[in-house]
Amino acid sequence: MWASEDKAMREFDEKSITQAVIERLSDCKDARFKRVMTSLVTHLHDFVRDVQLTEEEWMNAIQFLTAVGQACTPKRQEFILLSDTLGVSVLVITLNHRAVNATTESTVMGPFYWEGAPERPLGANLAEGVKGEPAFYSGRVLDADGKPIKGATLDIWSGDGEGAYDMQMGDEVGMRARGKIRTDEQGRYWFRSIRPTYYPVPTDGPVGAMLRKMGRHPNRPGHIHMIVSAPGHEPITTHLFVADSPYLDSDAVFGMKESLVAKFNKHPAGKAPTGENMDVQFYTVEYDFKLRRAAKAA
Ligand SMILES: [Fe+2]
Numbered sequence: 638m639w640a641s642e643d644k645a646m647r648e649f650d651e652k653s654i655t656q657a658v659i660e661r662l663s664d665c666k667d668a669r670f671k672r673v674m675t676s677l678v679t680h681l682h683d684f685v686r687d688v689q690l691t692e693e694e695w696m697n698a699i700q701f702l703t704a705v706g707q708a709c710t711p712k713r714q715e716f717i718l719l720s721d722t723l724g725v726s727v728l729v730i731t732l733n734h735r736a737v738n739a740t741t742e743s744t745v746m747g748p749f750y751w752e753g754a755p756e757r758p759l760g761a762n763l764a765e766g767v768k769g770e771p772a773f774y775s776g777r778v779l780d781a782d783g784k785p786i787k788g789a790t791l792d793i794w795s796g797d798g799e800g801a802y803d804m805q806m807g808d809e810v811g812m813r814a815r816g817k818i819r820t821d822e823q824g825r826y827w828f829r830s831i832r833p834t835y836y837p838v839p840t841d842g843p844v845g846a847m848l849r850k851m852g853r854h855p856n857r858p859g860h861i862h863m864i865v866s867a868p869g870h871e872p873i874t875t876h877l878f879v880a881d882s883p884y885l886d887s888d889a890v891f892g893m894k895e896s897l898v899a900k901f902n903k904h905p906a907g908k909a910p911t912g913e914n915m916d917v918q919f920y921t922v923e924y925d926f927k928l929r930r931a932a933k934a935a
Pocket of ligand 1: 796
């Protein structure tokens with residue numbers, strides 16, 4: 638009897654293997670980690686059984702994940718791109734940042750955030766020397782009751798008018814089309830940048846190969862990124878999408894939200910809202926951000 642019980646504990650079939658792995662977590666002290674790993678093992682095993690994974694496919698998966706890791710550099714995060722293109726990033730964001738009472742929705746951070754963008758004065762041109770049609774952005778940052786927040790920070794980053802980000806241009810380029818802007822006493826912000834265009838996510842790595850094999854296009858609709866934050870409020874990582882951009886209905890990273898679509902109003906050459914004289918046509922965009930109060934510290 639003892640022998641058969643021992644055998645039962647040592648050898649596993651295609652079903653009992655799952656419970657066996659979960660039982661090895663019995664001494665895990667971190668309850669949350671235990672729950673996450675238990676669920677991960679359950680779903681991973683179910684997935685392998687569901688598709689009846691072959692050894693060749695298993696090896697392909699190992700090689701793919703290895704290549705994803707090897708494609709990462711301090712300026713390129715292929716794993717975030719993988720998460721983005723599989724809809725995992727936006728799912729995590731949606732679960733953790735439910736927009737209530739018409740507060741601004743969050744969306745994916747994407748792979749091109751670069752910490753430490755310089756603080757610029759209100760009205761600054763963040764896109765000096767950057768290709769693209771000029772666009773003047775303005776609006777307010779409000780609290781959940783609609784009251785303006787002074788000193789709120791917008792940490793802004795954008796690709797250029799051809800959809801390329803500074804981080805894709807080589808080390809000598811440095812930061813471009815980035816900057817931090819703070820709201821004034823009335824919670825207002827304004828700055829100049831460019832009207833962003835649609836662009837493909839990087840396709841020269843393993844995630845690009847995956848997209849091609851899936852029969853998917855790699856494009857994201859035109860958007861400008863920002864993290865909007867203020868003391869006592871939950872920061873939001875979000876975008877403004879260009880209202881008439883291609884690919885709004887098939888964003889490669891599933892980040893599109895209707896509430897974040899902004900109209901870019903076209904103006905002929907002439908006086909810009911900042912008072913400067915423009916010799917080319919330009920756009921104006923207005924958008925108010927509404928922040929949720931931060932949850933009280935426990
Ligand atoms: Fe982007």
